[in-house]
Amino acid sequence: MDCNWTEKISLLIDGELSAEEARAVERHADGCHACQLAREDFLLMRQQISSYHAAPNLLAQRQALKNILGEGGASSKAAPGHVGGWRERAAGVFALPRLSPALTAIAALVIVAVIVGVVMLSRPERVEVATNQNPGTSANTNTVVTPAPVASPEEAKANDVMNVEPHKVEKAANKDAAGGRDRHGVDAGGVRVETASGESARHATNLNSNKRREEMARRARIVERLHLPVTPKVSIDDAEMVESELASVSSKLEPSDLGTARHVEQAQVLLRSFRNARTGGVPAASDIAYEKRRSRELLYHNIVIRREAASKGNVAVESLLSSLEPILIDIANLPDKPAQEDMRSITDRMKKKNIVAMLQVANASRMY
Amino acid sequence: MASRDEEFARFFDEFYPSLCRFLACLLGGRGASAASAPDIAQDAFLQLHRAGFENFPEGEARFWLFRVARNLALNELGKRQTRHRLFDKVVDTFRAHVPGPAEEFEMTELKARVTEMLKTLPEHQRAALLLREQEEMSYREIAGVLGVSEAKVKVDVFRARTTLRERWGRTQRAAAGGGAS
Numbered sequence: 151m152d153c154n155w156t157e158k159i160s161l162l163i164d165g166e167l168s169a170e171e172a173r174a175v176e177r178h179a180d181g182c183h184a185c186q187l188a189r190e191d192f193l194l195m196r197q198q199i200s201s202y203h204a205a206p207n208l209l210a211q212r213q214a215l216k217n218i219l220g221e222g223g224a225s226s227k228a229a230p231g232h233v234g235g236w237r238e239r240a241a242g243v244f245a246l247p248r249l250s251p252a253l254t255a256i257a258a259l260v261i262v263a264v265i266v267g268v269v270m271l272s273r274p275e276r277v278e279v280a281t282n283q284n285p286g287t288s289a290n291t292n293t294v295v296t297p298a299p300v301a302s303p304e305e306a307k308a309n310d311v312m313n314v315e316p317h318k319v320e321k322a323a324n325k326d327a328a329g330g331r332d333r334h335g336v337d338a339g340g341v342r343v344e345t346a347s348g349e350s351a352r353h354a355t356n357l358n359s360n361k362r363r364e365e366m367a368r369r370a371r372i373v374e375r376l377h378l379p380v381t382p383k384v385s386i387d388d389a390e391m392v393e394s395e396l397a398s399v400s401s402k403l404e405p406s407d408l409g410t411a412r413h414v415e416q417a418q419v420l421l422r423s424f425r426n427a428r429t430g431g432v433p434a435a436s437d438i439a440y441e442k443r444r445s446r447e448l449l450y451h452n453i454v455i456r457r458e459a460a461s462k463g464n465v466a467v468e469s470l471l472s473s474l475e476p477i478l479i480d481i482a483n484l485p486d487k488p489a490q491e492d493m494r495s496i497t498d499r500m501k502k503k504n505i506v507a508m509l510q511v512a513n514a515s516r517m518y
Numbered sequence: 519m520a521s522r523d524e525e526f527a528r529f530f531d532e533f534y535p536s537l538c539r540f541l542a543c544l545l546g547g548r549g550a551s552a553a554s555a556p557d558i559a560q561d562a563f564l565q566l567h568r569a570g571f572e573n574f575p576e577g578e579a580r581f582w583l584f585r586v587a588r589n590l591a592l593n594e595l596g597k598r599q600t601r602h603r604l605f606d607k608v609v610d611t612f613r614a615h616v617p618g619p620a621e622e623f624e625m626t627e628l629k630a631r632v633t634e635m636l637k638t639l640p641e642h643q644r645a646a647l648l649l650r651e652q653e654e655m656s657y658r659e660i661a662g663v664l665g666v667s668e669a670k671v672k673v674d675v676f677r678a679r680t681t682l683r684e685r686w687g688r689t690q691r692a693a694a695g696g697g698a699s
Contacts, residue, residue, distance in 0.1 A: 160676040164650060166657055191683045198632045199651040202543060207556070214560040215530050218567050219523050 153184040163192055410459070410467060411513060413451050417474055418509040420444050424481055425497055425506070438488060445481040452478055470512055473503050526571045530563055533580060536653060537562065537587055543648050544591050546637050554594055562587035584653070585663045588645055595641070635686045643678035646671050 158175045161167050167175060179185040424441045456471035480496045500506060541555035566574075566583050574582060636644055645664055649655045655663070657671045664671065 156680070157676050160679055161672065164657070164675065166672065188683070192679050195632075195679065195682055195686075196651045199543075199636070199648065202539060202632060202652070210556055211531075211534050214534070214556065214563070215527055217560065218530070218564045219526070 152188070153182050155179070155182065155185050156188045159185050159188045160192060163189060163196070410455050413448065413455055414470075414509050414513050416444075417448055417452070417478070418506060418513065420448060420481075421477065421500060421506050421509070425500065438484060439486070441481055442484055445478045449475070449478045449482055467512075470508055473505055473508070477503075477505060522572050526567060529571065529579065533583060534559060534563065537583065540584065540648055540652060541587055541591050543633065543636055543652070544588065544641070544645055545595065546633070555591075558587060558590045558594060561590055581655075581659055581663050584649065585665070588663065592641065631686060635682050638685070639678050639681060642666070643674045643681070646674040647678040647682075650675050 155175060155178050158167070158171070159179065162172055162175045162179075175185075179189060420441060424438075424445075427438060427441065452471050452475050456468055456475065459465075459467035459471065477496065477500055480499070484492060484496075537559045538555050541558050545555055545558075562583055565586050566579060569582075571579055636648075639647070642664065646660050649660045649663060650657075657668045657675070660671045660675075661668045666674075
């Protein structure tokens, strides 16, 4: 039990009371057991605290003084006699570095940049399939693929060029502002079909790979039998990529007959345009450029629709599109300034097949 | 110049041990924190030397020295609390119980109890009590070192004593009474 005079006892032992106050407290303490106990405890604690001995290291003390007087001590803080224990050393290992604000800001920027980069790279990738007009640049051929079957040896002989020039398949991480929306784009370098890779992969898995390989092998046999100057070289891997792109194209086409009808109509318009350009004499490069570009675009659609018709058992549509496909390939493969003979050979084939009339009839009869 | 350094050396030899003791108790008595007491003491003396020891009035250098040392110790405490608080606790928990010769001296039961008790006090109370009991400074001098009023020093010293007495004094008195009987 404490007395209200306990604080006075504390002041008394510290000598902070006046002589008169000290005498008054002394008189009180003589008759107050609590104050007597408090004074004993306070004095005992004083003895223990003041007797604390830090065991100074004299060598360290000498060295410290030497460092200070030599002013070299500013850089040598630790005295030689003072060797940090294992706890200090271990604690130093876990000590965090103190970064300056500028360094901290730079580190934060780097971290943010890395995070943004990772997020951007993890977004769905766009795949770009481009067909280029670069004869003789094929490489790494594993399987020869000619996009179009040949109807007859006569037709093949009538054409110097019977194939699509190198199919260059390239991936591009195209960040479309439309964000995930597929689109068709045509540029000077070739037909470009872009789609989300996730969607194309989904459609690619739906294709029968065996059937695809059989068809490619069949085309290769035809080309080999005809001894055609085959230059397009598409590897299996690239072909599979093209197949996936074609699958994505098919997904964008209307699944109904309306899509087929529109394609046939567009092909008809193209062939008429090409034929008319031919009748005007030697066409300028600019005159045929549109037809070439349009032909490449329709070529992909033609392949997709033809396969769809085959899968549905629509033999008439499949046959029609199979006849159309070589024509489209030939037009697409024409050089920028085609020779008159090249133009004539294509129009002769069109005339022989009567392809324009067949397309017109197909549209009129709604055979699909 | 030589007389100036000699005067400073005498002052250094007189107060370096007491300053180390004050810092060791202020920083926790033992362990990694107390081990930095000599470094802090050296820094304080170095600042005193740079500030011009000979320009201080008689007796003022000592108070200035303790004030600077205490501020440096507070900085050290802040850093260690943020960096090594958890680590020190873990190390203390798994501390080896085979003390060396120097540590054995320090680890006497009574002293260890005192230092542990002091660690439980708030820093301002601990500093005031240490300056009073070890350095025998008056309340006015303590107020000058700590930068507070004398009234606050009076309250801090009394509260520190009361707290220590509650936690430790009774057992000491009981032990003393048992020994007497």
